Amino acid sequence: MKIAIVGRKQDTENYVRYVQAQGHQPVVTLDPEEAASCGRLILPGGGDITPALFGERDRGSRKIDTELDLLQLQALELCVNRRIPLLGICKGIQIINVGLGGTLYQDLPTADLHRYKDADQYHETVTVKGSWLYRLYGSRQTVNSAHHQAVRSLGKGLIPVQFCPQDGCIEAVVHETLPILGVQWHPERIDESRSGVCGARILSFFSDRFPTAASFSLSLL
Numbered sequence: 001m002k003i004a005i006v007g008r009k010q011d012t013e014n015y016v017r018y019v020q021a022q023g024h025q026p027v028v029t030l031d032p033e034e035a036a037s038c039g040r041l042i043l044p045g046g047g048d049i050t051p052a053l054f055g056e057r058d059r060g061s062r063k064i065d066t067e068l069d070l071l072q073l074q075a076l077e078l079c080v081n082r083r084i085p086l087l088g089i090c091k092g093i094q095i096i097n098v099g100l101g102g103t104l105y106q107d108l109p110t111a112d113l114h115r116y117k118d119a120d121q122y123h124e125t126v127t128v129k130g131s132w133l134y135r136l137y138g139s140r141q142t143v144n145s146a147h148h149q150a151v152r153s154l155g156k157g158l159i160p161v162q163f164c165p166q167d168g169c170i171e172a173v174v175h176e177t178l179p180i181l182g183v184q185w186h187p188e189r190i191d192e193s194r195s196g197v198c199g200a201r202i203l204s205f206f207s208d209r210f211p212t213a214a215s216f217s218l219s220l221l
Helices: 013-021 032-036 066-082 091-099 132-137 200-209
Strands: 002-006 025-029 040-043 086-089 121-127 140-145 158-163 170-175 180-183
Touching: 002 013, 002 032, 002 066, 013 025, 013 200, 025 032, 032 066, 040 066, 040 091, 066 091, 086 091, 086 200, 091 170, 091 180, 121 132, 132 158, 132 200, 158 180, 180 200
Parallel strands: 002 025, 002 040, 040 086, 086 180
Antiparallel strands: 121 140, 121 158, 158 170, 170 180
16 A cells, blocks of 8 residues: 655655555655545654644744645645545644644643653553554553644544643544544654554554544544
8 A cells, every 4th residue: 555654755764664664655745646646644743833824923833844834734635625544643643733723832831741852752641442542552551752742722523532641732633524543652663662552553553444444433532
């Protein structure tokens, strides 16, 4: 299966390896139409989103790439209109949220729990019982993170399914009717020996069983 990765080639090497390890063909592209021609689409991690895109002035955002933001939002729109399965990772979950009308914390008060410090941070999470993520990992997981921004008000149709218990940060979502998943952490590079979490399970579910596993029913929540 071709899986599009909407990003710049120099910034997506981890995602390419992640997709290849599952036996799929990664297509790194900045062309939303090329991305939408693939069977699945990943919005990868990266810098911060231009605050004007969710109606705010800059209050702590950095490493902004407005051109990339707009291309990723266009790809999201195509996925929504054509019901193409989409997985957002780190910045990707934030693009999904903004594209569906939500907002972000530009600089979390608790960013030290999540931000990159020489390496990914690892922290505990709790997962909603019965959700797609609960089925993969159970009720509690140690995850890795490298972000200082996060989902604030949820975009239309998004349901949170995982949280950081220390500050309530939303760590994963699913859309109630569309084939859209998002995680705030990094399954493409998580250290299983440290966390006990196999990141490959998310891509396997996304590529092989989602969305047919539940036909967008509430059982995915």
